[in-house]
Amino acid sequence: MAKIIKGKPVADKITEELAKEIEQLRENGGKPKLATLRVGERGDDIAYEKGATNRMKKVGVEVESLVLDQYITQNDFILELEKLNNDDSVNGILIFRPLPKQIDESVIKYIIDPEKDIDCFSPLNVGKMAEGDPTGFNPCTPTAVMEILDFYGVEIKGADASVIGSSMVVGKPAAMLLLNQKATVTVAHSKTKDTAEVARNGEILVVGVGVPRMVKKDWISEGAVVIDVGINVDEEGNMCGDVDFDNVQEKASMITPVPGGVGSVTTTILAKHVVKAYKQQNQ
Numbered sequence: 001m002a003k004i005i006k007g008k009p010v011a012d013k014i015t016e017e018l019a020k021e022i023e024q025l026r027e028n029g030g031k032p033k034l035a036t037l038r039v040g041e042r043g044d045d046i047a048y049e050k051g052a053t054n055r056m057k058k059v060g061v062e063v064e065s066l067v068l069d070q071y072i073t074q075n076d077f078i079l080e081l082e083k084l085n086n087d088d089s090v091n092g093i094l095i096f097r098p099l100p101k102q103i104d105e106s107v108i109k110y111i112i113d114p115e116k117d118i119d120c121f122s123p124l125n126v127g128k129m130a131e132g133d134p135t136g137f138n139p140c141t142p143t144a145v146m147e148i149l150d151f152y153g154v155e156i157k158g159a160d161a162s163v164i165g166s167s168m169v170v171g172k173p174a175a176m177l178l179l180n181q182k183a184t185v186t187v188a189h190s191k192t193k194d195t196a197e198v199a200r201n202g203e204i205l206v207v208g209v210g211v212p213r214m215v216k217k218d219w220i221s222e223g224a225v226v227i228d229v230g231i232n233v234d235e236e237g238n239m240c241g242d243v244d245f246d247n248v249q250e251k252a253s254m255i256t257p258v259p260g261g262v263g264s265v266t267t268t269i270l271a272k273h274v275v276k277a278y279k280q281q282n283q
Contacts, residue, residue: 002226002252007144007264010151014268015059021275022060032278033062034118034270035084038096039077039103040070045096048267052094055267061274064090074103078111085113091281092118092274115281118273120173129173132180135280137273142174144265145206145227146181152254154204154225156181162202163187164195164215164242170208170229178204195219213244223253229262 022032034056038045049065056063068080077099084093093116099105114124120139128136149156161178165171166189175185188198199205199219207215208229220226230242241258249255256262 002249002255004249005148005152005254005256005261007148007256007261010144010148011265011268013151014147014265014272015055018059018268018271018275025275025278026060030278030282031062031089032060032091032274033064033089034092034094034274035064035066035087035090036094036096037066037068037081037084039068039072039100042096049096052267052270055271056274059271061271070100071102072100074107077103078108081108081111085111085116090116091278092116092270094119094270095121097121116277118270118277126168126173129176129180137277138177139169139173140266140269140273141170141208141229141262142177143269144262145174145229146177147265147269148227148256148262149204149225154254156183156204159183159203160201161185161204161206162198162200163206163208164199165189165206165208165210165229167208170206174206174208174229178206207242209242211242212240213242213247215243215248217244217247217251220248220251222251224251226252226255227262228256228258231258231263 036049038049053063084090093112109121109123112122114122117125118137120126120137125136129138161183163171163175166187175187179185186198186201188195192198196219200221202224204225205220206227210230212232212234226243226248228241228243232240234240239259
């Protein structure tokens with residue numbers, strides 16, 4: 001039976017360290033600040049914004065929440081974003097995505113200030129992630145995956161890692177971060193011929209596709225470490241991951257729950273990135 005590796009102990013450890021760091025910054029007049037930019041009233045955006053705001057308050061990071069009309073034009077959105085870019089009191093900017101269809105993300109990602117882009121929207125930060133440049137900002141969710149693996153002592157160097165999903169939100173960056181730590185990485189996507197076989201080859205398995213309970217026990221190798229990034233609601237209205245937890249738990253050595261796993265660490269990484277941005281901007 002697998003050990004359940006929860007996110008809360010990881011988040012608590014990072015939060016404790018951050019709170020001390022921010023207290024020292026404040027003693028010297030420092031005020032790290034996050035600005036969130038949300039368009040419309042999507043439920044998942046509101047929930048994440050609430051969680052992020054609560055986490056920021058817990059560690060002492062100021063938050064400015066900007067909510068724009070769902071029908072805002074791209075030009076007006078850009079004007080609001082540039083105000084935040086030019087506001088010296090704002091250290092980090094979080095844009096909730098996906099943006100409405102009238103706003104072209106392929107344009108916006110080049111406008112957000114890379115030094116304030118704390119969730120890796122800008123291509124400059126994507127490039128820094130690929131190079132392993134520590135001055136960049138990696139996406140918060142894949143970074144949370146790496147923090148969990150580190151906290152629970154999972155050996156990444158030399159391990160065979162499988163990533164199911166190839167989005168820029170989870171799959172690709174998770175694969176890149178694992179590769180940066182010298183894992184041998186295989187990525188499965190929608191055109192992969194045998195996704196289950198790719199999954200079985202992983203000593204470490206990271207899943208982020210948005211399909212409820214897709215990964216079954218016969219998809220994993222004996223003793224694999226399974227990190228479930230999926231957040232879904234099943235037909236009965238219950239939250240679940242992309243991994244069939246009860247089934248897979250019998251075969252894995254470690255497994256993250258949903259809820260209570262990766263998601264609980266993500267907002268803590270966001271706070272960590274705001275502090276990092278503040279320090280880099282005030283060197």
